[in-house]
Amino acid sequence: MELTQTLGQIRITEENTTHVRIFRTDKPRLEQLTQKLGCTVPETLSLIIGDINEDTILSDGLAKLCAIQRQYGFKSLSYTIQFILTQLQCEQHKIADIKTISETDKPFILTSPPRTGKTLFAKSLVMSKEYVDRPILVIDVNQNEYPELKDVGYNFYNIDFTTFRDHIRFIPNQWSPQKSVEDLFEHLDRVKHTTKSLTIIAEEAQTFADLAIFCKVLGSARHHLSGFLALTPLSKIASFSGIEVLTVNNQLPVETTTQKEK
Numbered sequence: 001m002e003l004t005q006t007l008g009q010i011r012i013t014e015e016n017t018t019h020v021r022i023f024r025t026d027k028p029r030l031e032q033l034t035q036k037l038g039c040t041v042p043e044t045l046s047l048i049i050g051d052i053n054e055d056t057i058l059s060d061g062l063a064k065l066c067a068i069q070r071q072y073g074f075k076s077l078s079y080t081i082q083f084i085l086t087q088l089q090c091e092q093h094k095i096a097d098i099k100t101i102s103e104t105d106k107p108f109i110l111t112s113p114p115r116t117g118k119t120l121f122a123k124s125l126v127m128s129k130e131y132v133d134r135p136i137l138v139i140d141v142n143q144n145e146y147p148e149l150k151d152v153g154y155n156f157y158n159i160d161f162t163t164f165r166d167h168i169r170f171i172p173n174q175w176s177p178q179k180s181v182e183d184l185f186e187h188l189d190r191v192k193h194t195t196k197s198l199t200i201i202a203e204e205a206q207t208f209a210d211l212a213i214f215c216k217v218l219g220s221a222r223h224h225l226s227g228f229l230a231l232t233p234l235s236k237i238a239s240f241s242g243i244e245v246l247t248v249n250n251q252l253p254v255e256t257t258t259q260k261e262k
Contacts, residue, residue, distance in 0.1 A: 032091075086113040086234055096121055096246035102130035107221035107228035109205070109245045111237050117248045118231045119145055122201050125229070126167055134226060135161065135197055138169040139181060141204040157187055161194040178211060185213045192217075192224040205230035209239035218243065 069080040096110055102125075110118050123146065126136055137156075140146050149169040152159070156170055173180040188195060200221070208214040209232075219242065221228035230240065237245055 083113070089234060090247045093245045093247040095249050098125050098128050098130055101125065101227060101229065101246075102128070105222040105226055107218050107225075107230070107243055109237055109240050109243050110229055110231045110248070111234050111245055112248045113234055119203065121248045122203075122229060122231060126201070131167075131199065133165055134199060135164045136167040136199045136201065138167075139184075139200070139202040140169040140171050141177060141202075141207060143171050143174070145203055156184065161191065161198055164198075178208060181208050182211050182213055185211070185217050188217055189213060195224055197226050199227040200225060200229070202228070202230045205232045206236035206239055209236070215240075 065080055068074075068084065069076075072080075072083070074080045074083065090112060093111070096108070098121075101108060110121065112118050122138075125131060126138070126146070126149070137152075138146050138149060140149070140151075146169045149167055151171050152168040153170070156168075170184060172178075172184075200217075202208070202214075202218075205214075205218075217224075218228055218230060218240070230243070232240070
């Protein structure tokens with residue numbers, strides 16, 4: 001959704017009208033947003049679609065929206081509305097907890113809006129006492145998210161997972177990331193009788209949602225791995241149907257939180 005604010009008026013876009021049509025058929029979320037803003041349902045739909053101006057009778061709802069914008073230091077009403085909508089969507093999922101994840105071999109999808117702490121949570125898991133003596137493999141797609149971990153490179157194929165206890169990362173080839181991850185997971189599938197103590201963390205998991213071998217290892221993780229945590233944006237969780245979804249506790253963008261703390 002993209003709203004454009006100009007001098008007291010928010011213009012309509014085609015994408016907004018689509019979003020409103022979705023909301024009309026999604027009564028629970030529409031009612032949640034309506035309650036949060038203190039508007040009526042028609043007023044809330046008008047606010048989402050951008051069909052408001054200085055004369056629109058939305059004083060309470062707009063005041064609430066502006067108060068939220070000021071409270072969190074958001075740069076625009078557009079961003080504030082996006083924050084509210086994604087927050088409501090996140091509330092449908094359980095909050096991720098390191099202890100709970102460490103006590104099961106179930107795979108999980110970790111999601112939240114962009115820049116709200118998915119990687120920070122994953123790094124906290126890597127450094128936690130629950131995983132001190134447990135091997136972890138991180139698929140570091142962005143190449144610099146986990147600089148504290150050794151990049152194992154193609155030495156990965158020589159690891160004996162029956163005795164391995166380190167925390168490592170694998171950086172996919174930047175020119176063909178899908179191919180290098182496909183090869184990696186095909187190897188993991190071949191040696192799955194040795195990987196029961198291994199936990200995998202995959203950054204930007206949606207990048208590999210079309211790889212059959214990636215989805216196979218993720219879906220069967222509890223049989224051959226100690227755990228699998230796949231990080232993906234809120235808008236991409238449908239790519240991994242059947243896997244339990246968790247969200248992070250921090251729903252504010254990390255940089256916004258940092259600015260407020262300063």
